Amino acid sequence: MKSAVYTKAGQVGLAEIDRPQIVAADDAIIKIVRTCVCGSDLWSYRNPEMEEGHRNSGHEAIGIVEEVGEQVTTVKPGDFVIAPFTHGCGQCDACRAGFDGSCDNHSGNNWSEGVQAEYIRFHFANWALVKILGQPSDYSEGMLKSLLTLADVMPTGYHAARVANVQKGDKVVVIGDGAVGQCAVIASKMRGASQIVLMSRHEDRQKMALESGATAVVAERGEKGIDKVREVLGGGADAALECVGTEAAVEQALGVLHNGGRMGFVGVPHYNNRSLGSTFAQNILVAGGVASVTTYDKQVLLKAVLDGDINPGRVFTTSYKLEDINQAYKDMDERKSIKSMIVLD
Amino acid sequence: MKSAVYTKAGQVGLAEIDRPQIVAADDAIIKIVRTCVCGSDLWSYRNPEMEEGHRNSGHEAIGIVEEVGEQVTTVKPGDFVIAPFTHGCGQCDACRAGFDGSCDNHSGNNWSEGVQAEYIRFHFANWALVKILGQPSDYSEGMLKSLLTLADVMPTGYHAARVANVQKGDKVVVIGDGAVGQCAVIASKMRGASQIVLMSRHEDRQKMALESGATAVVAERGEKGIDKVREVLGGGADAALECVGTEAAVEQALGVLHNGGRMGFVGVPHYNNRSLGSTFAQNILVAGGVASVTTYDKQVLLKAVLDGDINPGRVFTTSYKLEDINQAYKDMDERKSIKSMIVLD
Numbered sequence: 001m002k003s004a005v006y007t008k009a010g011q012v013g014l015a016e017i018d019r020p021q022i023v024a025a026d027d028a029i030i031k032i033v034r035t036c037v038c039g040s041d042l043w044s045y046r047n048p049e050m051e052e053g054h055r056n057s058g059h060e061a062i063g064i065v066e067e068v069g070e071q072v073t074t075v076k077p078g079d080f081v082i083a084p085f086t087h088g089c090g091q092c093d094a095c096r097a098g099f100d101g102s103c104d105n106h107s108g109n110n111w112s113e114g115v116q117a118e119y120i121r122f123h124f125a126n127w128a129l130v131k132i133l134g135q136p137s138d139y140s141e142g143m144l145k146s147l148l149t150l151a152d153v154m155p156t157g158y159h160a161a162r163v164a165n166v167q168k169g170d171k172v173v174v175i176g177d178g179a180v181g182q183c184a185v186i187a188s189k190m191r192g193a194s195q196i197v198l199m200s201r202h203e204d205r206q207k208m209a210l211e212s213g214a215t216a217v218v219a220e221r222g223e224k225g226i227d228k229v230r231e232v233l234g235g236g237a238d239a240a241l242e243c244v245g246t247e248a249a250v251e252q253a254l255g256v257l258h259n260g261g262r263m264g265f266v267g268v269p270h271y272n273n274r275s276l277g278s279t280f281a282q283n284i285l286v287a288g289g290v291a292s293v294t295t296y297d298k299q300v301l302l303k304a305v306l307d308g309d310i311n312p313g314r315v316f317t318t319s320y321k322l323e324d325i326n327q328a329y330k331d332m333d334e335r336k337s338i339k340s341m342i343v344l345d
Numbered sequence: 346m347k348s349a350v351y352t353k354a355g356q357v358g359l360a361e362i363d364r365p366q367i368v369a370a371d372d373a374i375i376k377i378v379r380t381c382v383c384g385s386d387l388w389s390y391r392n393p394e395m396e397e398g399h400r401n402s403g404h405e406a407i408g409i410v411e412e413v414g415e416q417v418t419t420v421k422p423g424d425f426v427i428a429p430f431t432h433g434c435g436q437c438d439a440c441r442a443g444f445d446g447s448c449d450n451h452s453g454n455n456w457s458e459g460v461q462a463e464y465i466r467f468h469f470a471n472w473a474l475v476k477i478l479g480q481p482s483d484y485s486e487g488m489l490k491s492l493l494t495l496a497d498v499m500p501t502g503y504h505a506a507r508v509a510n511v512q513k514g515d516k517v518v519v520i521g522d523g524a525v526g527q528c529a530v531i532a533s534k535m536r537g538a539s540q541i542v543l544m545s546r547h548e549d550r551q552k553m554a555l556e557s558g559a560t561a562v563v564a565e566r567g568e569k570g571i572d573k574v575r576e577v578l579g580g581g582a583d584a585a586l587e588c589v590g591t592e593a594a595v596e597q598a599l600g601v602l603h604n605g606g607r608m609g610f611v612g613v614p615h616y617n618n619r620s621l622g623s624t625f626a627q628n629i630l631v632a633g634g635v636a637s638v639t640t641y642d643k644q645v646l647l648k649a650v651l652d653g654d655i656n657p658g659r660v661f662t663t664s665y666k667l668e669d670i671n672q673a674y675k676d677m678d679e680r681k682s683i684k685s686m687i688v689l690d
Contacts, residue, residue, distance in 0.1 A: 004670040010678075016661040036661065037673050037685040045674050049567075052477070066605065082647070083508060084638035092603070093580050098644075099605025101635030102421065116687060117671060130642040132670040145658025145686060146650045153684070154646055154657040163632035179684040186655050190645075205683060208659060213399045229359045235438045242424055242633070260444025265633035276631070283634030284602055287508035288587070288610035289445030289625045291501040292430035297475040299443075301499055302427070305491045306501075311530050312499040313490025314553060315524040316381065325349040325401075327391050327462060328382050333355075338550060339383040339498070339524040342461060 003117035004056035009048040012056065020121035025071035027104055028125035030063040030083055033136050034148045035040055035115050039178050040268060058116030059085040060151035061145065062132070066119065072126045082130040083122050085152045090127035094283070100128070102283035149183065156266050157183025160241035165287060166262030168192030171233045173256045174214070176243030177205035180266060182212060186243040189213030196228055197237070199252065221248075226255040237261060245256070245270045260289075316341040349401035352490045354393040357401065365466035370416035375408040375428055375468035379493045380460050384523050386611060393500040403461030405496035407477070407489065411464065427475040428467050428504035430457055430497045435472035439628070445473070447628035470546045487512050501611050502528025503681070505586035506536055508630060509609030513537030516578045519559070521588030522550035525611060529556060529586040534558030542574055542582070544597065566593075571600040582606060590615045602655065605634075661686040 018034055020029055021149060041057045044050055065079045068168040088100025095103050106124055114120060122129065132147060139147065146154075155308040157180050166172055172193040174184045177200035187194045189212065197216045198209040206217040220302045236258025237280040242249050245267025252265045269276050279286055306312045321344075328340035350360040354413045365374055389395055410424045420426055433445025440448050451469055459465060467474065477492060484492065486625025491499075502525050511517055517538040520552045522545035523652040533541045534557065540560045543554040563573045575581060587594050590612025598608045614625055626632055650656045663682040665673040666689075673685035 002667055004667070010481040012674050014668060014670065017661060032689050034689065035687045038676050038686070039677070041674070041683075042678050045678060046517065061407065071384070071619070084642065086638045088637070088639055089417075092637070093583075093606075094604035095640075096607045096641045097603070100637045100639050102604035104604050116667070116669070118689060119577065128639050130639055130647060131548050132647070133410060135627050142656070142658055143650070145661045146656055147658070148686065149657040150642050150646055150650065152640070154637065154650075154655075155641040158641050158646060159636035160633065162411070162641075163634075164630070168686075169565070172600070182660050182683070183657050185656055190649065190655065202680070204662075208683070212656075212659070215539060231392070238438075238442065251665065254623065254629060255629070256440070257627065259439035259447035259449050260442045260628045261438075262630040263632070265631070266636065276633075278599065279631070280634045281601070282602065283605045283632075284599060285509070285520070285607040285630065285632035286610070286624070287608070287628075287630035287632075289508075289628030290431060290613065291497070291504035292433070292443050292445045292507075293431045293495070293500040294433055294445050294473050294475055294505075295440075295443045295647075296500040296503050297427055297429065297495050301495055301503060302475060302477070302492075303428055304535065305488070305495065305499075308536065310499075311487070311491055311557075312494040312502075312528050312531055313487055313492075314557075315494060315498060316490045317549075322347055322349070322461070323359060329357050329387070332354075332382050332384070333387050333390060338527070339384075341493065342380045342382070344379065344463060345378050 001118040004058065006050045006054045006056065007052055009046060009050055012045065015292060017118050022067055022069045023121065024123060025069040026124050026126050027066040027069040028065055028075065028122045028129060030081065030122050031066045032061050032063040032120065034116060034144055035061040036148060038152060053275060054274060055114040056116040059112045060116060060148065061115045061120065062148050062151065065099065068125065074126050075129055075131055080132045080135050082143065082147060082150045083112060083120065084128055084130065084305050085106055087124035087128045089124065099283045117131045118203045125187040128323065153179040154183045156180050157243065158187040159229050160184045160243060160264035161187035163263040164239040164241060166191045166193055166239045169194045170345060171195045172228055173197045173199065173237045173240045175199050175240065175253050176267065177202060177209065178243065180306040181243040182208055184243050185214050197232055199225060225252060229256045235302055239264065243267055315339045319343055346463040348459055351389060351395045351401065352397055354391060354395055357390065360398065364464050367412055367414045369465065369468060370414040371469050371471050372414040373410055373417055373420065373467045373474060374412040375426065375465050376411045377460065377463060377465065377488055380406040381493060383497060385682065389583050400459040400669065401542040402456045403459060403460040405493065406460045406465065407493050407496065413470065419471050420474055420476055425477045425480050425559045427477060427492060428457060428460065429475065432469035432473045434469065444628045444648050463494050471515055480646045482682065498524040499528045502527050503532040503608045505529045505573045505609035505611040506532035507589060509584040509586060509607040511536045511538055512540045515583040516540040518544065518574055518582040518585045519588060520544050520585065520598050521612065522547060522554065523588065526588040527553055530554045530557050530559045530587050540578060542577055546568060566597065568593050570597060574601045584609065650666045664688050
């Protein structure tokens with residue numbers, strides 16, 4: 001069968017290679033109907049160290065199931081399917097929490113290599129494949145394109161919006177005007193954002209986003225871009241969706257948020273940041289800062305204390321007069337007291 | 346009036362200082378009824394460079410309003426109030442989003458200095474103060490203790506649980522067995538966590554947490570602690586609440602989570618981590634990673650595409666045959682195409 005292969009930096013060719021076979025019981029062989037090039041494929045394409053004959057990094061496709069392993073019961077030969085670039089098990093804590101892209105059981109397999117070819121072997125097929133009713137011929141070319149986005153870019157844009165908890169009425173800023181950024185605009189609209197600003201310098205991409213639901217575009221970058229966004233929104237954004245993967249994009253995203261804002265980032269980190277790299281790999285949400293004392297007291301905590309539902313006062317294991325302040329510090333410092341209270345007359 | 350002052354490292358004394366006066370129209374003078382020592386006060390207490398006579402860092406109190414500035418309409422002299430350590434404006438984007446601890450308008454004022462004293466000047470009093478019905482004499486000593494926790498530690502523990510989105514049925518791990526950690530246990534229970542594991546090596550603190558709703562304690566630390574937590578929970582945690590402020594505690598928190606888990610951190614970062622330090626200051630939520638393609642397709646996106654509600658396929662601005670794969674890459678690389686689709690027969 002034919003498969004795309006890297007020839008050298010900046011060049012991709014076709015090679016005749018063996019058609020893949022079922023290897024594991026949870027495999028499926030899929031005949032590709034539509035596939036595509038991902039922004040991430042360009043990292044390999046541009047790489048001067050790429051060896052000739054290295055198989056393509058394509059990982060997005062829709063196609064027809066040709067053959068299945070003996071454990072596969074959800075699809076059968078002839079079925080029309082989306083082949084996600086991810087391969088969750090559907091059973092672990094991560095998958096059950098809706099994070100099958102970082103499945104606890106199938107680590108390191110978020111890639112279907114070599115999808116720019118006539119056939120692929122899709123591993124962990126039983127849960128991960130998504131069946132589409134009917135056959136490709138039942139759909140318009142436009143619809144096939146949209147179905148193909150469901151293999152990667154549309155769910156990736158949606159992920160940015162979901163982890164940033166974009167919700168009805170939110171002011172959202174999307175960083176990145178590529179396919180994922182465009183899909184993040186669509187996802188923000190789906191989730192009810194009231195204002196969606198795309199940061200973009202390309203007229204065609206600005207136009208596309210405006211047609212998909214963006215309410216404004218900002219061409220400026222850096223501090224100027226941040227100022228412009230704040231001017232457009234009349235303040236900081238509730239959510240920023242980082243769809244690029246550079247440190248500058250992350251800085252831009254953090255810069256447009258008001259305090260207490262939320263950044264969802266799906267650009268694969270191409271920068272040296274240990275924390276973000278590590279939490280990206282685990283798909284972990286990290287949030288924190290100074291407590292909202294007045295808000296929580298008024299909304300929930302004062303009532304809970306007065307009703308006797310909670311008894312946080314037990315943390316004060318010792319009490320002192322103001323004159324004995326030194327002892328109050330000393331006992332806490334020496335862990336004789338969990339927390340020292342001072343009683344004034 | 347009497348006020349606690351630092352004398353030297355490891356020693357706090359009392360000094361006679363001027364009673365504070367109304368300075369701004371949004372000030373209130375409060376006569377302190379109960380105050381306390383915070384874990385963060387110990388950082389100053391232990392500091393060998395602390396100058397003699399430096400005023401105390403106390404910032405938690407309940408008391409009686411003595412006098413108010415002319416703009417203050419929410420409380421009047423004689424009112425019993427909680428004096429939060431935070432001073433939100435109640436009007437900005439951050440405050441309206443429930444992050445008054447990182448108020449956009451009152452930056453750098455999350456501290457009521459010198460509360461270990463007979464009187465304090467409380468700035469930005471009108472919105473930030475929390476009124477308690479009645480007078481201190483109407484409440485038991487135990488209730489006064491609980492009301493005092495509402496100035497800092499209880500809302501801070503609650504903040505960890507809130508930003509980590511602790512919800513019904515969650516498996517939660519609390520890192521830190523001090524007052525804030527104890528309050529994070531209480532907050533997790535309030536929010537419906539099904540399992541709450543406290544990491545603690547001190548028997549009295551373990552006991553207190555178990556009485557407040559913790560379902561298990563783990564004394565081990567590091568990798569051993571992580572293994573033990575996973576054994577107790579039968580897998581990774583949904584949420585980890587970091588209530589210490591050291592890098593080791595953050596590592597512990599990240600380590601106990603399953604992929605897709607959530608870390609809420611309220612320990613003031615005493616480590617050199619630019620990202621976490623920066624997001625803490627802004628109270629920003631950061632989340633991201635590989636998309637949940639199968640989940641989103643099955644739950645929402647496939648239907649939205651088929652119903653014509655969204656049209657993400659428009660990102661494919663060019664189409665090619667497999668034979669023309671090089672052109673497909675080239676056009677994307679040169680930004681002539683937003684995303685290149687490959688059509689197979």
